[in-house]
Amino acid sequence: MALQYGGDTPITITAGGLASAGIRSSAAVTTSTTNNITQILVEVDVLTTATAPSGNKQVVVYGYKSQDGTNYEGAGSTVDDVNGTDKALTALGSPSNLVFLGTIQLNQGAVATTIRKVFEVTGPFGCIPPKWGIVLHNDAGTALGATVTANYREVYYN
Numbered sequence: 001m002a003l004q005y006g007g008d009t010p011i012t013i014t015a016g017g018l019a020s021a022g023i024r025s026s027a028a029v030t031t032s033t034t035n036n037i038t039q040i041l042v043e044v045d046v047l048t049t050a051t052a053p054s055g056n057k058q059v060v061v062y063g064y065k066s067q068d069g070t071n072y073e074g075a076g077s078t079v080d081d082v083n084g085t086d087k088a089l090t091a092l093g094s095p096s097n098l099v100f101l102g103t104i105q106l107n108q109g110a111v112a113t114t115i116r117k118v119f120e121v122t123g124p125f126g127c128i129p130p131k132w133g134i135v136l137h138n139d140a141g142t143a144l145g146a147t148v149t150a151n152y153r154e155v156y157y158n
Contacts, residue, residue: 006032006154011042011134012086015148018138023092026133026150028066028084035156037128042152044104044136045116047145052110054141059106061136062098063121065129072131074098082135089135098135099124106140114147121152 013026031037046059064082066072074080074097081089082098092098101119108115122128138144 001157004035004156004158006035006156008043008151008153011150011152013134013136013148013150014086015136015144016047016146018136018144018148020138020140020142022138023089023135025064025082025085025087025089025135027086028069028072028131028133029152030069030131031128032154035154035158037154037156039120039122039155040128040132040152041155042101042119042121042134042150043116044119044134044150045114045148046104046106047114047147048106048108048112048140049142049145050110050112051142053106056139057106057141058139059104059136059144060139061101061104061119061134062096063101063125063132063134064098065125065132067129069131082133084131084133092137101134112145
């Protein structure tokens, strides 16, 4: 058995230009059932603007999951309201029922540049769920640039 890496697959999330303090969930991803998946890697690319970040200077990345593909962890009517679609969220719980994946630090100053970070989701999730997605919380003190993308790659044995 050899370790294999699946191809990069886009995650649907419309987060370009996300306002300061804005929160956006991705559409749910369906985990492959044809391979022996051991890990899932997620890369998030954030274009900054020429306006310097302030405050915490970060984008916080959360994950959400579903064991049945219909009901999502953290889905409340007012906070953490994920439902498997690409949409704006109104608020995060404090503490949140979403899974913390990590942060993207935006320490570049007043320079428009793309900053990317890779997250391993299997450890924080505690399993490989049938359906899952990400949530981005802009905690940068300024709007994000026009291009914010995410993709994932499954790691498996074959």
